Amino acid sequence: MRKSKLPPSDSPCGDHLEAIMRSWILVPTDKSEALGSIAGSGADAIVLDLARSGAPTRKARARIEAANWLRSHREQVLATRRFQRWARIGGMDTADWRADLDAAMEGSPHGIVLSRCRGADDIRQLASVLYEIEDRSGLAANITRIMPELGSTPASALAIGRLADELHPRVSALTWDAVGLAHSFGARRLRGPAGRWSDGFAHVRAQILLVAHARGIGAIEHPFRDARDDEVCTRIAEAARADGFTGMFAIHPSQLPGINAAFAPLESEMSEALKIVSAFSTNPGATMLTVGDRRVDRSDLERARRLLGED
Structure with missing residues (x-):
């Protein structure tokens, strides 16, 4: 008998979680100590990072850990601060994306962050596979959101503007990949004098803001990668909010109070x-x-x- 297609009990439908999605934290799934304490971190969204590189055996174990964590946190105690459960998967140009996605969908996450997204075709392909998985699993159609991580290469960076006209309805927010872009053309810095983004990165960042606001969805700032300097992270979060971003990624729980305060x-x-x-x-x-x-x-x-x- 086919399961009735109902959203999970902590689904964004009906409880307005998407209205307050300001702090997003990336969590490595191959570190059990990080997974064990992250539920109480204060993040609006917890994103299990399956896209991290690693040996095949380690990746396989990380997928199992991610699926177990997502399943175990579907039911959230109302008295605690609720959060959304997301997973970040490998790009569609990698051999791992489907295994990452299958593992994540075992836990019925609220959404998928698609790393190394090259544009609308990647998003459509992911949306099509999600539809098949939802149908097979008895989930409501289109319940799983997508956040593309854009601008990892010069070619994908130049394609961002086209999303304003062809954005899939599953997409609820956009983010970008400054580090990937820097590696793609050998940049030696992300920021210039006074902490301003260098030209190529500023161009990608501006497109993320403009397309997101043109389509009425979230614009999520790239994470600050130095987990030892929470003060600088807070200043960057305040600047992102002042520029029009609706949220920001964190890589460590210590960054979350500053991000939450900046986007309040x-x-x-x-x-x-x-x-x-x-x-x-x-x-x-x-x-x-x-x-x-x-x-x-x-x-x-x-x-x-x-x-x-x-x-």
Whole structure:
């Protein structure tokens, strides 16, 4: 008998988790001590990193650990801080992506981070396989989200802009790969004077922001790779929020308090969001309204609702 197609009990459907996805932490699945304590880290999303390189036997063990962890954390105690469960898999140009995906989907994660994503074709291929797995597993169709990790190579970086016109509906956020891009063309630095991104990286980062906001989805900043300097990580998170990113990756739990604080909404932002929602509630058929000294449209209403956790 086919299982009824219902979302998992901690699914994003109905509990507005996607409205508060600000801190994302990458967790190595080949380190049991990291997996053992990460549930209480304070992250909005925990991303098990299956895309890390390693010996075949070690990778196989890591997939088992990831599947077990994802299954065991499907049910989350309501009294604790809830989080989404994601997995990062190898790129579609690697031999490991399907084994990574199959292992992750055994635990019915909220979403998949696709590393080394080359563009819309990779996303469509992943979405098609996800649909087959969901159907076979009795999951609701399209319940599993996708976050492509873009810009790992110059060619994929130049393809980012096209996603504004052909983004798959499963995609709920975009992120980027500064380190992969640096390796691809031999860059000796990511940032120039005063900590500013060098030109190639700034171009990719700007495209992530523009495409994400054009499509009304999340824009997640690249992680700060020095886990020993939480102060600098916090400053980078504050800069990312000021630039328009909606969240940021962490690589260590110590980075999470600074990221959560940086992306917490200001009182002024909450107040404006309430005014926008109230204005459209009073004028439900309107496409554009004046709120204070601003003209706002339906895209502003969607952002306001996400900020308030109402989408």
